[in-house]
Amino acid sequence: MTKVAFVSFRLKALDGVSAEAEKWINVFEQWGCEVHRVAGQIPDAAENDHVISELNYLDPQVESLTEMAFDPGQDREIVEREFARLEEEIERRLVPELNDIAPDVVVVENVFSLPLNLPFTVVLCRYLEDADVASIAVHHDFFWQDPKFRKCLFEEMLASHFPASLPRMRHVTINNRSREELFRRTGVAATCIHNCFDFDLPREPDDFNKNLRADLGISEETVMFLQPTRAIERKGIGLSIRFVEDFAAAIGRPARLVVTGPCEQGYEGKFGRMCRNSKAEVLHVPNWLGSYRNHPSAGSPYDVRDAYAVSDMVTFPSYREGFGNPVLESVVHRKLLLVADYPVLEELREFGFQFLQLDDRAVERAVKIMEYPTLMEEMADRNFEIGRKNFSMDKLREEMTELLSSVAMPAMD
Numbered sequence: 001m002t003k004v005a006f007v008s009f010r011l012k013a014l015d016g017v018s019a020e021a022e023k024w025i026n027v028f029e030q031w032g033c034e035v036h037r038v039a040g041q042i043p044d045a046a047e048n049d050h051v052i053s054e055l056n057y058l059d060p061q062v063e064s065l066t067e068m069a070f071d072p073g074q075d076r077e078i079v080e081r082e083f084a085r086l087e088e089e090i091e092r093r094l095v096p097e098l099n100d101i102a103p104d105v106v107v108v109e110n111v112f113s114l115p116l117n118l119p120f121t122v123v124l125c126r127y128l129e130d131a132d133v134a135s136i137a138v139h140h141d142f143f144w145q146d147p148k149f150r151k152c153l154f155e156e157m158l159a160s161h162f163p164a165s166l167p168r169m170r171h172v173t174i175n176n177r178s179r180e181e182l183f184r185r186t187g188v189a190a191t192c193i194h195n196c197f198d199f200d201l202p203r204e205p206d207d208f209n210k211n212l213r214a215d216l217g218i219s220e221e222t223v224m225f226l227q228p229t230r231a232i233e234r235k236g237i238g239l240s241i242r243f244v245e246d247f248a249a250a251i252g253r254p255a256r257l258v259v260t261g262p263c264e265q266g267y268e269g270k271f272g273r274m275c276r277n278s279k280a281e282v283l284h285v286p287n288w289l290g291s292y293r294n295h296p297s298a299g300s301p302y303d304v305r306d307a308y309a310v311s312d313m314v315t316f317p318s319y320r321e322g323f324g325n326p327v328l329e330s331v332v333h334r335k336l337l338l339v340a341d342y343p344v345l346e347e348l349r350e351f352g353f354q355f356l357q358l359d360d361r362a363v364e365r366a367v368k369i370m371e372y373p374t375l376m377e378e379m380a381d382r383n384f385e386i387g388r389k390n391f392s393m394d395k396l397r398e399e400m401t402e403l404l405s406s407v408a409m410p411a412m413d
Contacts, residue, residue, distance in 0.1 A: 008109035010041035057116035196396035203305035230261035236317035334380035
C-alpha cells in the first residue's frame, strides 16, 4: 500500500490550507493509500495523525524566533543560537516520526512557501534530501507577497528554501499568477491546481441547522451576514462592518455580521474596538463551528457549511489571498458574495463569475438583489454551473492524477 504523509504547520483546522489538504487526503484515501498527517496542530487527532507542537508557527518559541529573524535590529548571533536550539529539537522529534511512517511521497503544505517556522523548513528539506523521498510542495502563498517578510536576518535561507528545489520535488501553486511569479523570480516550474469544492452536496437549510440562527440570537427578520474568515487585518473585516451598518440603515431592518474564525496576528485590540464602536452588531464566534458536524472541539454541533446554508449574504472584502475559499464556498451554497479586489480574484472572474463589488453603489445593489429573489437566483445558478464545471472534485482528481504521473512513486492500489 502506498503511504502518503501530509506535513504542515497545522492540519484539520478551520483555515484554508487545512481545508484544501483534506480534499487531497480524501482523494488519496479513495485511491487506497495509507495517509498520515504530521503537523504542529491537528484537532481531533486520529491514529495516523502525528502532532509535534514545535511545528506549529503559533508555538511561543517559534513565534519568538520568527519575530527576531525578521527584525533587522536583532543581534544575529543570539538569533542563530535560538535557531540552532529549535532546529535540533525539531529534528529530534520530526525525523524519527517520518522514518517510522516511511512515506512513499510527502505532500508539504506551505512549509516551503512562508517562513513562519524557519528551523522546521530546514529540517524537513534535509530529511527529504537525505531520505530521497518523492515530494510535492503545495504553495498557497509566497513570502514575497507579504510585506512583513521583506527584511530578514537570513536572506540566504529565504533564497535556498522558499521554495526548496530538490530533484524529486514537484511544485504546485493554487493560482496561475503565483505560478508565473514563482518561475519569474526563481526559475522553479510549477503546476497550477486550483482549490476545488464538492458541488454534488451543497449544504441546504434542514432540520439539523434550523436552529443555528436562534442559537446565535439572530431573529428571522434580522439579515445575517457571514464572514467565514479569521479576524486578521488583511481580511477586510472593517470594510464588512461598515457595509453591514450602511445596509441596515438603507433597508430599515436589523443586520448582524458573524465572524467565524479566531483573532490572530495581534489584531485583537483593533478588532475589539471596531466591534464595540459598530452600529451593527458583530458576533465573533471562533471555534463555535466545526469543520464537520458534531466536531468534538467545536462549541456547537454545527459546521461552517451550516452557517453558509442559513446566512443571507457572505462578506469577503479581503486585501490579499492565495485563492480565497469563501469565494467558491459562496458559489457552492448559492449565496450573494461581497468582494473587494485582490489580485487572484481577477483570475477567478475570468471564468465568468459575477460577484457584488465593494464600491460606492454596493449597498444599493445589495438591497435591490435581495428585494428581487429571482435576480439573485439567476446570478447564483449561473455562478454554480461555472463552478461545477471548473472547480469540482472530479476536476481535482483529474489534475492530481496528471501531477502524480510525473512523481516517481510506487503504483497505487
